[in-house]
Amino acid sequence: MKKICIVSMGYMWFPVESGPSRFFQIAQTFVNCGYEVEVITTDFQHFKKDKRETKLIQAQNYPFQITFIETKPYKKNVDFRRVLSNRGVAKNLKAYLNLHIKEYDAVYCSIPANDVAAAASKICKANNVPFIVDIEDLWPEAMSMVVKNATLRKILFHSFQKDAETTYQNCDAAIGTSEDYTARAVKYNHRDLPMETVYVGCNLEDFDGGVEIHKREVEKPEDEFWLSYAGSISTSYDIKNVIDAVILCNQELDQMANTTQEHESIDSNIKKIHLQILGTGSEKDMLEAYVKEQGLDYVHFWGFTAYPRMAAALDASDVVINSFVKGAPQSIVNKVGDYLASGKPMLNTLENPIFCNLVEKHQIGTNIEPGNAKALKEAILAYYNDPQKAETIGRNARNLAETAFDRKTSYRKIVEVTERAIDKGFAHRNDTISK
Numbered sequence: 001m002k003k004i005c006i007v008s009m010g011y012m013w014f015p016v017e018s019g020p021s022r023f024f025q026i027a028q029t030f031v032n033c034g035y036e037v038e039v040i041t042t043d044f045q046h047f048k049k050d051k052r053e054t055k056l057i058q059a060q061n062y063p064f065q066i067t068f069i070e071t072k073p074y075k076k077n078v079d080f081r082r083v084l085s086n087r088g089v090a091k092n093l094k095a096y097l098n099l100h101i102k103e104y105d106a107v108y109c110s111i112p113a114n115d116v117a118a119a120a121s122k123i124c125k126a127n128n129v130p131f132i133v134d135i136e137d138l139w140p141e142a143m144s145m146v147v148k149n150a151t152l153r154k155i156l157f158h159s160f161q162k163d164a165e166t167t168y169q170n171c172d173a174a175i176g177t178s179e180d181y182t183a184r185a186v187k188y189n190h191r192d193l194p195m196e197t198v199y200v201g202c203n204l205e206d207f208d209g210g211v212e213i214h215k216r217e218v219e220k221p222e223d224e225f226w227l228s229y230a231g232s233i234s235t236s237y238d239i240k241n242v243i244d245a246v247i248l249c250n251q252e253l254d255q256m257a258n259t260t261q262e263h264e265s266i267d268s269n270i271k272k273i274h275l276q277i278l279g280t281g282s283e284k285d286m287l288e289a290y291v292k293e294q295g296l297d298y299v300h301f302w303g304f305t306a307y308p309r310m311a312a313a314l315d316a317s318d319v320v321i322n323s324f325v326k327g328a329p330q331s332i333v334n335k336v337g338d339y340l341a342s343g344k345p346m347l348n349t350l351e352n353p354i355f356c357n358l359v360e361k362h363q364i365g366t367n368i369e370p371g372n373a374k375a376l377k378e379a380i381l382a383y384y385n386d387p388q389k390a391e392t393i394g395r396n397a398r399n400l401a402e403t404a405f406d407r408k409t410s411y412r413k414i415v416e417v418t419e420r421a422i423d424k425g426f427a428h429r430n431d432t433i434s435k
Contacts, residue, residue: 003036004418005100007109007120009069009089010046011136012039016060018047018306022200022334022407023110026134027064029411030418037064038104040096042089044071048304069093076282077234086113094119106130106422108414112139114163121170130421133171134414135181139164142329165189173421175414178331179354194420196413201405202337210308211315218312225271225384227347228317230310231335233281238325238349238370240287242275243299245376249273250298252381273380276317278302278310314342318390319383324350326370331355340364340401345383345393347376364397 006012012023023039030037045052054068069092074081093116097107107124111117111133124131140157147153154161168174168185173194176182182197220226227246233239250273257270277287280303291299305313314320320339324330331352339346346365348355356367366379383390404410 001034001036002105002422003038003103004030005038005040005097005104005107006030007040007093007107007116008134009042009071009086009110009113009116011110012041013045013047014057014060014062016057017045017052018304024062025203025407026108026411026414027062029407029415031063033412033415035415038067039064040067040069040093042071043068044073044085049073049075067096069096077232078282086115089113090115090119094123097123101127101129104129106132106418108132108134108418110134110136111164111167112137114139114160114167118163118166118170121167124172125170130172130418130424131170132173132175132418132421133167133185135174135176135184138181138184138329172424173417175417178352180331180352194417194424196417198410198413199332199405200334200337201407201410202341202401203408204341204401204406205408206307207311207338207341210311214309214312215315217309218316220316223271225273225319226276226317227273227319227321227380228276228278228314228344229321229323230278230305230314230338231333233277233279233284233287235283236324236328236330237281237283238323239277239283240290241349241371241373241376242321242323243287243291243296244373245380246273246275246299247294247296248373248377249380249384252377271384272298273384274298274300276300276302276313278305278313280304311338311341314338314344317342317344319380320344320346322346322348322350324370326351328352328370332358337401337405337407340397340405343394343398343401345390346397347379349376362396362400363393364400365393 006023006027008023011021013021014024027037027039043052043054058066069089072085072088074085097120101123107120107129109117109120117133121131140153140160143153143157147156165188169189171185174182174185176197177200179197182195185195186193229239229242231237253270275298277300284301288301320342322336322339328350330350332355348359348365348367349370351370359365359367368375368379
């Protein structure tokens with residue numbers, strides 16, 4: 001039986017914590033395909049910014065070995081202490097892999113963190129163990145949202161760039177969560193690699209199961225129209241613009257209600273638009289203060305929401321929103337799979353052309369200029385005023401979830417690419433021996 005080591009520090013969490021993550025599903029897929037699997041992750045959960053209950057996780061008897069790397073805590077996504085923490089993780093991972101690398105037929109590793117991936121790639125190369133990189137985000141490219149000055153960014157994040165190039169030069173195969181992420185692996189080295197784009201997606205069974213269990217808890221009044229956002233509340237995600245758009249929507253609806261009161265023959269049963277915000281992050285306190293200052297009773301902060309209940313909330317919604325600031329470097333992000341699974345129209349302000357084309361090609365929602373509250377208002381009201389259109393678009397979204405975003409089927413491509421890298425590595429080693 002072949003053994004694979006899966007290394008993911010910030011992206012691996014377990015069902016007992018907050019629902020299964022992408023990397024949990026990847027590990028499960030390898031097990032289902034007959035591999036022995038060891039998962040290496042941190043003893044600190046990036047999502048909650050807290051130490052993990054490692055004994056509780058181990059007690060679940062998941063069908064693979066779990067190794068926790070000691071990690072120094074940090075408080076924010078963008079934090080110098082996070083950089084130092086990642087350096088410590090890279091050092092600890094290096095020590096562990098040097099002892100165990102000969103046990104593995106391949107190492108499958110997420111990037112970022114860049115220094116962690118670079119350390120793993122070097123050890124694999126030195127020991128002729130196939131190294132497969134899984135590209136979750138682009139560092140330092142994503143740092144453009146934090147540091148606007150290109151020259152300063154180049155100086156501050158030089159090590160990020162260096163580690164990224166080391167990782168991509170050393171990898172034997174690449175998986176990207178969007179087409180542009182996949183292409184990054186060979187952007188500067190132009191090698192012929194086994195590569196595949198596999199969207200983050202979601203496990204439809206888990207999503208639908210969460211809906212079934214929690215749908216009675218998520219009470220949606222008949223006189224409310226729900227626009228929902230699920231995910232991080234941080235600098236890349238323009239939630240304030242969404243709030244402003246909802247304010248404009250309800251102001252227009254209030255004017256309509258006042259008009260209907262003057263004309264009794266017109267139906268005055270006008271729904272209010274409510275914004276549901278599921279998640280937490282660095283901007284949450286500021287946005288809550290803004291909502292309180294404005295006296296808005298139709299904007300609701302759910303805070304951190306466990307995956308099954310989040311699924312039920314999205315299922316109860318009328319429209320979902322993928323809201324980003326102008327210039328955001330992200331591509332097809334994690335929440336997209338859950339949005340599609342909900343079967344609701346998606347409003348999108350992310351400018352990434354690959355994702356915008358996906359929205360248009362499959363008719364799953366509407367692309368809107370980022371930061372334009374008025375345009376977003378018009379897009380919201382377009383679905384509000386045309387339930388039949390919303391139903392058709394939502395059906396398209398669910399169909400796409402089932403055909404391209406269901407982890408149960410799509411993640412088998414990851415195993416196929418890994419096997420190609422392993423076979424290629426064996427062929428290379430045999431050729432070297434014969435010479």
